[in-house]
Amino acid sequence: MVALGDLVKTLNAAFESKDYESCEKIIPAVKLELIKNKIFLPDFTNTNEQYINDLNITKRILEIGALTNIFLSRNEAFENDFTQLRTFYFCKNEKLANSENKSKIICLYLLVLRSDGDVTKFHSELEYLDRHIPNLEDDKLLSYPIKVDRWLMEGLYQRAWELLDAGLNIPEFDVFNMTLMTAIRDEIAHSTEMAYQELPLSSIKTLLFLDNEKDVETVADDRGWTVSNGIVKFNQEDEDDEDEDDIDDGFENDGLDFNKTARDRLKVIDNTLDYAISLETIV
């Protein structure tokens, strides 16, 4: 128990002084001690006050771990931490369920899901939260990811961007904003290449919220856009080809019109024969 106490103290100190690297090193050791003391996985049938207090410490340590992972941009590790915290946050014991960091961490989790593009999980989680937290949309922190998601879905990128730009004055969010902004930029770029045939560099710059045209060129290179004379051309032909392939139902497009129509005719004949056979069996 002494070892655990000391470890927790060092961890707290390291976290306060924003020394996340060392936090990360201490946490596995602390978790190990917690498991040894059997307070890592909560047993909610035990209502002993001392035990509950111990669990609160466990929760605090998990929270530190989760926030550390955010600062170090380790999303997967954060998701693991969150899964563990979830059992605490949504248990029936009021003392355990409440925490000053609760909204913040849930909100961060939603943002992580959203920026990873894991919309399925995002909405499943939302459904769960909706059941367990009343007035979800009125909570300042929790409504934040919901709004971002909504505006992204609708294509109101500008508002989403403004919201992110304004931020919430919470350090964890600032760390995270960069990732989210890139995610938004990707979304915009994706829409843009479908919607325009060509665009001057300067317009793309404003559209993508970039600072200078140099950045635009990098983005253009990444996405395979052709730049000439300050005008970006989007390669829409590739997509058209794909569409045509779809219509052909997987047949290779060998470019010979004659073959294609002949094949179509054969297919129609084949199908009609099939229908005739099925009709025959029925009658």
Next chain:
Amino acid sequence: MTADMMEVDTNGDGTLVTKYAEENAVESILETLKEISRATTSLDSRHVWRGLKDLSSIRKSSLNQASLAALVNILYPDTSAFKDPLLKYINDNHKSSVPNAEKLRSEYPASFYKITPQKTIEVSAELNSFFHLLVQLYLLDSKKFTELVTFNTKIVIPTILDIYNYRSLDLINAKLWFYIIMGYESVEDIANTEIRSTMIKSLKTASLKHDNETKAMLINLILRNFLADGDVNSADDFVRKVEFPTTNVSNPLEARYYFYLSKINAIQLDYTTASDFVITAIRKAPHNANSLGFLQQAHKLQCVIQLLMGDIPELSFFHQKDMQQSLYPYYHLTNTVKLGDLKKFSYIISRFKTQLIHDNNYQLCVRLRSNVIKTGIRMISLTYKKISLKDICLKLRLDSEQAAEYMVSRSIRDGVIEANINHEKGYIETSELLNVYDSNNPQKTFDARMQFVTQLHDESVMAMRYPEDNKKTKSTSQNNDADSADYLDDISDFSDIDDLGFL
């Protein structure tokens, strides 16, 4: 005459008329018990079907404290371990006994009883289970919900469900489980995690024994439990892991299963699959007065899914019989989506918020916002060949032209409209629409439909029941008729819970 005497004892100051009525009640329950006990000897679960078919009429006419107590006293020998607990729950701890019970008991067929390893006589497993089901129904109907829950946890699960091991009990067990959960829901304890783990354990046993009806019932109840908790991820994982039985399962259970699948898929944004499932659910569900609750919920979900997919349900969809009232909020919702009016949409959402939350569709409906905008843009793009961003902005009441530009580009990306944006001059131009009949698409759709029809035909042919023995054609065909009648009646009973807000 003997029956008269026992009634006198249980209901001492009753008048002659009630005595007679109760005698009838006991007799009618006894008839059903005889039918079920036939399953003990013949090992044919059809007799259980038939017995369960009587359940709704028993429930309506004969299920009351006096008749149940009298029946327990007569049916169960004094040595039976079940007698006292049953009487306790039926009679609220009042003592009661029937004279001549021994004598009456000796008149019952031998198949009612079995001999335990301790050489005592006990009521047979089928009858005992069925009787517990009756008690569950009685407690439920007389609104003794807390008693029902304790009865379930203290008696039904440990002494009936966990002990007996007969295939013929499959159908009864499924019902017992159903009313166990009903008990929890009646006391507003829907998302109970303890019962969930008990159910998962029982599911394991049911799968091993191939008790398909029980298995299907448990899968449904577990899914329901997950969804009530909002734990969609776990529900999804669960669905991936289990295999829903396809044979020997009644249609209502399948319908319910598909409904839950549809809900999960809708929440996970897989609208096409969700739509397929909800349509299957509606098709499979019985269409009668008792299943109305289920159908209403299913139609609500179907409406939301259709809207989310960008389709507008037909007006006749909202004017179906018995649906108008419950679909009312959805009708207004559809209207706003159709008009593409954001302001009205927000108003409707806030106006019907409580109802939507009650239907568990709120989060799905909120997602419709983007659809509203898209229909708005779509309408404009269909009307104008060329329109400036500024005009769009005014028409949709947006903040800025830039916002309009982003939204239009998003719609183009999602395939809502076919258009190009001209950035410098600030307008969008609709591309020439492809004539569908130039492509092979109609042919393909036609083919898909034909295949569906032939497949449906093949499946129905396979699903038909044929007489097993040609020599007895006549008698079996009669049996068949009786069976299908059972089937229908049982359906109505299964879904009677919907009246009580089971969904």
